Amino acid sequence: MRLYRAMASEAGEALRKDTDGEGRYGAVHHLDRFAFVAIPDTPGAGSTIYALNAAGVVWKTARVPGYTLRYVALAEGVESTTQLSGSKLPWLEAWDFPADPASAGCTRD
DSSP states (O other): OEEEEEOSEETTEESOBOOSSSSSSOSOBOSSOOEEEEEESSGGGOSEEEEEETTOOEEEEEOOTTOEEEEEOOBTTBOOEEEEESOSOHHHHTTEEOSSGGGGTOEEO
């Protein structure tokens, strides 16, 4: 299985903003930008991590053996969380889409 997750930021700029102006939904999306990632949760689920942002270019990088991916599902009053460690990809572990994906170890798909 792959985990699909919205990135928290892109090149340090927050992508989760409170856009409804009332605080009703909280900081959940950006009006002009987005970035997503698809990560295999087990070795049998694939060997490639894919990332995409509003520029429309799909980037990929190899899955590093031995990383830990933990997902905690949404519960009443609690936001879902995803923790990643041991990936050797600092931008991914920080959920921050890199300004220059190529210099962060990614290639175009």
